[in-house]
Amino acid sequence: MTTRAEFRARVTGRPLLFDGAMGTVLQSREAGTGHGFDGLNLTDPAVVGDAHRAYIEAGADVIETNTFGANQFRLAEHRAAGSVSEINAAGVAIARGAAGDSGVWVAGSVGPLGVVLTPIGRVTPAEAREAFVEQIQALVDAGVDLLVIETMPSIDEIEIAVGIARSLAPDLAILAMMTFADDDRTLLGLGAAEVARRLSGFGVDAIGVNCSSGPNQVLRLTAAMREATPGIAIAAIPNAGFPERDISGRVGYPATPEYFADYASAFVDAGISIVGGCCGTSEEHISAMRIAIDEVRPTSIAPPRPAIVSNGHDESVSADPPTALKQALEEGRFVATVEMRPPKGVAAQKMIASATMLREAGADFLDIADIPLARMRMSAWAAAHLVQLHTEVETILHFPTRGRNLLRVQADLLAAHALGVRNLFVTMGDPARIGDYPDASDDYDLASTGLIRLLKERMNAGLDQAGALLDQPTHFTVGCATSLTSSDTVREAALLAKKIRSGADFALTQPCFDAEAAREFIESYRSESDGETIPLLLGVQPLYNARNAEFLHNEVPGIRIPQHYRDRMRRADDPRTEGVAIALEIVEELRVDVQGIYVIPAFGRYDLAADLLDAIR
Template sequence: MQEIRETFFDLLKSSPKPILADGAMGTVLHSHGVGFNQCFDELNLTNPALVGETHRAYIEAGSQIIYANTFSANRYKLADHGLEDKVAEINKAGVELARRVVAASFRSVLVAGDVGPLGVRLAPYGRVQIEDAKAAFTEQIAALCEAGVDLLVIETFGDLYEIREAVIAAREFCDMPIVASATFTQDDRTVLGDTPAKVAQALHKAGADIIGANCSGGPAQLFRILGQMKQAVPDTRFVVKPNAGWPEQIGGRVMYSAGPDYFGEYTQSFVNLGVSILGGCCGTTPEHIAQMRIALDREVSPVSQENLQIQIPSLDIDQIVPEQPTQLAQKFAAGEFVISVEMDPPRGLAPHKIIAGASTLKEAGADVINVADSPRASMRMSPWAVCELIQRDVGIETTLHFPTRGRNLLRVQGDLLASHALGIRNVFVVMGDPTSIGDYPEAMDDYDLVPSGLMKLIAQRFNQGVDHAGSDIGQPTSFFVGCALNLMPKNQEREIKVLRRKIANGANFALTQPVYKPEKALKFLKHYEDQFGKLEIPLLVGILPLYGTRHAAFLHNEVPGIVIPGEIRQRIERAGDNAPKEGVRIASELAEEIKEWGQGIYIMPAFGRYDLAVEIVDAVKK
């Protein structure tokens, strides 16, 4: 093994450019009809021709290292398919198959033994003890080494504890070259919250020869992460294998957005960063690798260490790179007309209807779903759960309504952390309805913060990485904060004063009360502009489709801030049984007017009639 080790590092030293590895195995196998519920590793035994053809395609594309099809061939993951007794057989078959393909290619290509996570949680966060995990890794590594791999690749780990044990197991068992690679979430941390710098330091200390990142997002994210790793451990070698972007569910299929040309263009950036091994992960194909090969084969000027220091982001190793803005923020910045729809959480346990409604709204073209919190002080499912379900199952961004009423300072901060942990970034801060009007009039109605104070807490404390008391919360949050606005208030000066305070405290956008008289709303905005200049934040203007005569009368007479002109109420009355359809027509007309001056609309369908909201979305999208 010492000879193998020396040969590998001689190759690294003699190569002026990164060694090109392969791309995704699972993506290609799946494209040939292998279901995600099948055991990909078992194909080494049951369909070696398909696996071999995938290896051959990557070699012909220019790969100098191919990963044996053994990523999940450990006793825990194989047990899910009743194959736990075939660990050695499957791993050896994977290596031998890769060896045969390399021999047939008549090219100098290395074969890596691929070791992935066990698929179980290790103590102290799970039931599997460290010694049991170590034994499982050793069992797989022993089979790979016996089969004759050139190096070991330990990749796609999100748990620093687990990948460290895998590296230690490999180092204790053999002197084989070890490549260790972690995966990161969208906030540039592992699933357990570790920074790239901490991961790099831990893997280097554990004995990995080459460290880095794979999977995660696309090339841009991994370039950023590798920069932090290099700052933390500058005197080691690095590997990078990015996904072809973040996966999306489209028509029941998993799709990736980054194409081969994009990977080819990014190759030079990784060369300049000084990586030793370069390849692709989920979503990448032989076409991606071929474009990277073309880019590597171009004449590239040597990059001096001095130049590398300039090109690597100047970051303290514990500094966190901010997340990308939310999709809502990006749409506002791009000047797009945004369509948001409000949905109420279910009263019981079943979220199926709201998920179905959100799916339909997304298909129609809605940009974001607003999830209310206990509207009219009625008992409903927590909106954080609903937001998370919609974002996960439907794939559309949400905005969480976050009332201050009924929350003390401890609960406010805890709930914010919970929201962020669930991936919720858009937060609409409001006072909330008094409990006296709802299901539990005797319930506590106190609060420690008014909405403008909560906006200040979020924007000037949490988004800076500290809590209300100034204590570190681990990393800055990345909330995009919305505030409420009445465009037709009885007291304009007071409404403007409150709005100015909200903006100063950190409000990023505003949701308005329903507007039925656009010309009056424009007068309010003109009055604001005359005093302070054009409104600094984008507006999502409220659209509440009327459902019938009684509904219109209730809103006009009993809901503060809503004024419905007589002619609109008359239209609803004349429509009779067709009032809901007339309400949609009126709402669509209003939306067209708002397009001239608003940054979007905020549809509030009454009585859960999301089908009517869809009609409005359709009309706006025409």
């Protein structure tokens, strides 16, 4: 057993390197499929021992037992609830055997129960205590060096677990870590600073963040924790980025060992005492981190921005915690997004299948239109949520102000945020007179610039329009509309500048067919912006046929299609292929002037959008 004093003395010296993911390694060796990983301690201890030895050889100072889910609730899913003590004891024995006399510490892993406690759920605190007592007692009796209580989504659950651990082993070192959603908050809405203050009061020896979204987020969160509680060791054990699902359905993680090595150095520079890897990491990641720590490598990672306290919110989230879209735009990556229309009804299967196809074709994001052309459809924020849920592709929600009063605007925005939809494209929307219900009201309380200001200056600061406190700030990334080929370029540039001053983060343009005119507008806009520019995502619409080209040119305000393109569409043997070719030419001409494309398929032909993405890729 490692005493609390020994542990604290160790983490005040050089950084302590934990191992990586156990489940990821076991899954890569096709172990435990269908029966859970914890049960392998009894059924296949050799494969578990091999995973431990791989991490030890990679340079880990601490290995965690294969007991993350070895509690009665999680084991019940595999009909092994009666084997809690046996599985935990075996997990310690396997790890201890792998460590041998290497000096590597064995940490007993205690994960969440996998149930929701009252009053939100149906499991009582007494039942939770009983489950934690059973698992932690087995780990302590088997002789772990320290306990790691990790990936906890609830502060109440982790308090119960820590209390049990401290009562069973008063002088055993305990590391307590929570996991955060991609909005930098726990499941119940706590920010990192509040979590740090509460965890540090539970009598633990180190606190931190594990799992969550990836190194970038975990660096931000742990830096905020260290700022809030400078007297306790902080641990950073992130996932290898956001999980991705391949065509076969297998889940993988994108972050490379080299990327983790760079972040290991960044964690150390930020004063983090304990580092390691969670889901998606392997012995290669830990080996790279070991080298980076030992060689004291410089890092290219910018230090995280300091925590903020504003408007009565004692929070540790940054003023603008990034969505994946925000990150991509800030990093200068060229992105591709495709507009989709929600279903006309409640059946979303076709939309989800099309979204999956677009993701595989190379779409980075998907725009979800809200009642386009004033035709009645499913609410866009519900459609956006379903797309994100089933395809794991981040969406950009189109949010028109037309037809919404101030109460409805804010209510719908909070609903979207609660469902994980954090990218918005603010627009006025189509007038009701052109759609299914021409007599419907078009009344609105906010123009698009007013809505942008409400989002960035009020809701993202934790206030509603009246200045009353929300329970927590929102974290919206906000886009606006512009036209690159307006008939009044001076007015259009001035309007775009006003939207930027209101806080817009990016702009989606109307479909563009005149690269020369677009380039002139972009150059003028940038020269007169006084440095206040935002990323432009070029609107691209593959023409469907000659009739479609003439309609857009003659009847849609703001769209001008040069004669030579209309002639090409009229002469084309295969108009749809020609339309994709024209779109590709426009993209290539303007690629250096914009930071992405916004594909608007004609007539819902997502296959043509996919053809364009394939060609670009």
